[in-house]
Amino acid sequence: MRLKSKDFVVFEITGDPSGKIIAPMLLIPFVENAFKHGNKAAPSPGIVIKMHCTANLFTFSVKNKKNMSGAKDSLGGIGLTNVKRRLELIYHENYTLDILDNEDNFEITLEIKE
Structure with missing residues (x-):
């Protein structure tokens, strides 16, 4: 995949x-x-x-600017549905999954408690 610039994707690890x-x-x-x-x-x-990792918590987030081309893709399709189901089966109540979908950005944050 070709990207506009080499710093288009930022990946940060803390902890x-x-x-x-x-x-x-x-x-x-x-x-x-x-x-x-x-x-x-x-x-x-x-x-x-x-x-972000601490002794008792793993946090993973992905934020992207939304495609404003006018053609709306269906977000929350089978991929996210399958992930939600896997989270329920594997982690039960030991996780939170937050999805923020606004006009400009889409952001997902997963927290898994140990």
Whole structure:
């Protein structure tokens, strides 16, 4: 995939992720959606991915500028539905998933408690 600039995607890790174990492939749909539904012509950064780890909490967020081309993609499709179901099955009440969908941005934040 070609991006407008090399700093279009920002990835930040804070805390110590060593020893953290989460379900395989759990975060991929969030990142894929940012690229699929994001505005690739937006000024940098167009996508911001953050991971924060503490002793008892893993936080992962993805924020992207929305594509304003007029053609509305269906957000919250099968990918996010499947992730929500997996979260329920694996983590029960030990997680929160917040989705912010406003006019300019789409942001998803996942917190998993240990």
